[in-house]
Amino acid sequence: MWFRKDKTPREPRDPKTSASLGEGLFRKCEACRETLYAKEVERNRQVCPKCGFHFRLSADERVRLLLDDDSAVHLFGDVRPGDPLKFKDSKRYRDRLREYEGKAGRPDAVVAAEGTIEGMPVVLAVLDYAFMGGSMGSVVGEVLTRSAERAVTRKSPLVIVTASGGARMQEGILSLMQMAKVSAALARLGEARLPFVCILTDPTTGGVTASFAMQGDVTLAEPKALIGFAGPRVIEQTIRQTLPEGFQRSEFLLEHGFVDAVVPRPQLKQTLATVLRLLAP
Numbered sequence: 673m674w675f676r677k678d679k680t681p682r683e684p685r686d687p688k689t690s691a692s693l694g695e696g697l698f699r700k701c702e703a704c705r706e707t708l709y710a711k712e713v714e715r716n717r718q719v720c721p722k723c724g725f726h727f728r729l730s731a732d733e734r735v736r737l738l739l740d741d742d743s744a745v746h747l748f749g750d751v752r753p754g755d756p757l758k759f760k761d762s763k764r765y766r767d768r769l770r771e772y773e774g775k776a777g778r779p780d781a782v783v784a785a786e787g788t789i790e791g792m793p794v795v796l797a798v799l800d801y802a803f804m805g806g807s808m809g810s811v812v813g814e815v816l817t818r819s820a821e822r823a824v825t826r827k828s829p830l831v832i833v834t835a836s837g838g839a840r841m842q843e844g845i846l847s848l849m850q851m852a853k854v855s856a857a858l859a860r861l862g863e864a865r866l867p868f869v870c871i872l873t874d875p876t877t878g879g880v881t882a883s884f885a886m887q888g889d890v891t892l893a894e895p896k897a898l899i900g901f902a903g904p905r906v907i908e909q910t911i912r913q914t915l916p917e918g919f920q921r922s923e924f925l926l927e928h929g930f931v932d933a934v935v936p937r938p939q940l941k942q943t944l945a946t947v948l949r950l951l952a953p
Contacts, residue, residue, distance in 0.1 A: 731800035743787035806836035813850025838878015893922035
């Protein structure tokens with residue numbers, strides 16, 4: 673007897689029950705293209721165990737990575753952005769803010785907390801690249817300024833982790849003013865002789881690099897992080913020259929004296945704790 677093909681259309685599968693068996697179990701490295709066991713990457717602090725590629729972390733993951741367990745107390749969560757210019761490009765700025773807040777679960781591109789690092793009190797601020805590319809607007813500037821002031825009040829070191837495309841164009845000159853505002857707050861921190869450590873992650877560019885990101889008493893960077901003002905492609909088009917290999921990566925900046933150390937993520941907390949012990953009053 674011949675087999676006959678059943679031409680009756682099948683009922684569509686429920687996506688909740690038809691997910692692939694391996695979905696969520698594996699991820700592909702963006703550098704070496706190896707297929708990795710997701711749990712192994714997670715245990716390795718989101719670093720590829722094959723080639724050392726550093727996946728980007730969210731701000732909340734950064735806080736958990738650096739602060740001691742159960743020590744984090746979040747700060748300044750009530751600071752919210754406005755729309756002073758009534759800006760509109762492909763969509764209204766206030767609609768874009770609402771969309772990103774829904775995705776990120778926070779009102780803007782910064783998270784601040786105080787806690788301890790190996791038992792030492794510290795104020796920590798982290799830029800979140802997932803929120804409009806970590807762009808610096810009025811809220812980011814205000815939260816970073818308050819974080820520096822909090823560190824002065826508590827006589828604690830300040831640690832800032834950067835990940836940003838630069839100043840936020842939707843707020844115009846107000847976003848550029850944050851460069852001077854945060855720098856002034858860091859100057860007061862320096863007058864109080866309190867340490868400021870900046871950790872540069874991929875990418876750190878634009879007005880963030882041109883201001884507080886390069887003002888740390890000690891500047892650390894993660895491996896292969898893009899760090900600069902304008903991107904390499906823009907620079908090449910401007911000067912019409914081929915840039916050196918690895919230009920604007922953290923290793924290149926270490927070689928030329930712009931950062932003090934390039935630290936793999938699994939050793940970052942321990943290195944930061946050592947630096948703070950050396951600098952803290």
